[in-house]
Every structure is written in C-alpha cells, then in structure tokens.
Amino acid sequence: MDNYKKIDLGCGWSKRDAESIGVDWVAGPGVDVVCDINHGLPFADNEVDEVYSRHTFEHVNDIFFVMKEIYRIIKPIGTLIIKVPHFSAPTGYSDLTHKRFFGIYSFQCFDPGHKKHNYAEVGESKFELVSARLSFHYGPLSKFFEWLFNKYQAKYERYLCYMFPAYDIKFVLKPIK
Numbered sequence: 001m002d003n004y005k006k007i008d009l010g011c012g013w014s015k016r017d018a019e020s021i022g023v024d025w026v027a028g029p030g031v032d033v034v035c036d037i038n039h040g041l042p043f044a045d046n047e048v049d050e051v052y053s054r055h056t057f058e059h060v061n062d063i064f065f066v067m068k069e070i071y072r073i074i075k076p077i078g079t080l081i082i083k084v085p086h087f088s089a090p091t092g093y094s095d096l097t098h099k100r101f102f103g104i105y106s107f108q109c110f111d112p113g114h115k116k117h118n119y120a121e122v123g124e125s126k127f128e129l130v131s132a133r134l135s136f137h138y139g140p141l142s143k144f145f146e147w148l149f150n151k152y153q154a155k156y157e158r159y160l161c162y163m164f165p166a167y168d169i170k171f172v173l174k175p176i177k
Helices: 063-073 139-151 153-160
Strands: 006-009 021-024 048-054 074-085 127-135 168-175
Touching (some): 048 063, 063 074, 127 153, 139 153
Parallel strands (some): 006 048, 048 074
Antiparallel strands (some): 074 168, 127 168
16 A cells, blocks of 8 residues: 555644645644645645545535545545534534534535435535444443434434534545546
8 A cells, every 4th residue: 555645634733644644724743735725735636545534624615615626636446534523512513613514414415326416516526425423422321322323313413413412423435436
C-alpha cells in the first residue's frame, strides 16, 4: 500500500494518523495542506484512495460543492468516511459556527439507489451510501444504545432521539464512477 493516499479533511491540530495528509484552513500541527475546502481541494482527479472527515461538514458553506470536489479527487475504488454531529446532540445545535444539521438520511441524496436522490446540485457526484452508524457517549451503556438504535434507526430518529441524543453519525460512502 505504498501508493495508498488518504487525506484527513478538516484535521484541525491532530490528524487521524501519521500516514494521512492533514488538510485544514488554518495552519497548525498535523496540517500538511492549508486550504479552504469551500473553494476547492488542491489534489488531482482520481488521486486519493480515502477521504476521512471528522466534524467538518457541519461547517462548510456549500456541501454539494465540497462533495463534487471529493468525487473529483477520489479514485473509483476509494472510500469516503464522514463523521458529523447528530442533530439531537447538544454539540450539533449549540455551536454557532455550524451551518447545518445531520440525520441518518442526510447523504442519501448522493446515492441513486435511494428515493431521496433528487437534487440537481448532486450532478455527477454520485456515491453509494454503504452505512450510516450512530454513536453514543453514555459510558458503559453506549454499546447497548448503539446496537439498539442502529438496528432501528428510523424509529430512533422519529421517537427517541431527544430523550437519548446521539453524539454523532459516521457515514461510509463509495464513489459511483
């Protein structure tokens, strides 16, 4: 895997691992490439094997533009991993720098296999939504809540999310090229 290239998009001061290329809009430890992703990504077409982003997408101005940029730079067999706060989490709705909220259906519009694929803004940037997993921070009960509420995600979001807020959602997507 010497040629395996992965980027940590919005890495902040600590990127995911030493092998990742840290990308952020502010220079700091762990940031290898300084750029504002709202204006594009400085990578060639089909150059990147894996894009990982943790708690960044809630800050972007135009999510459709950023997804088009990721689609452009990711290889056809690449993987996109996005972690964002769940809309029920206090960290999701109390941070004034957040521009949007996310639920389990948020990235279905990029997957032609889902009925919610109807936004013109998606254009050619199509991704298969492999999974959407909720995570919880309730100490020893976290694993139980994750098992239960991920098994019944739609019912959880409809009836229980405000009694038992999720911490975040991890989306795994694969490009469709």
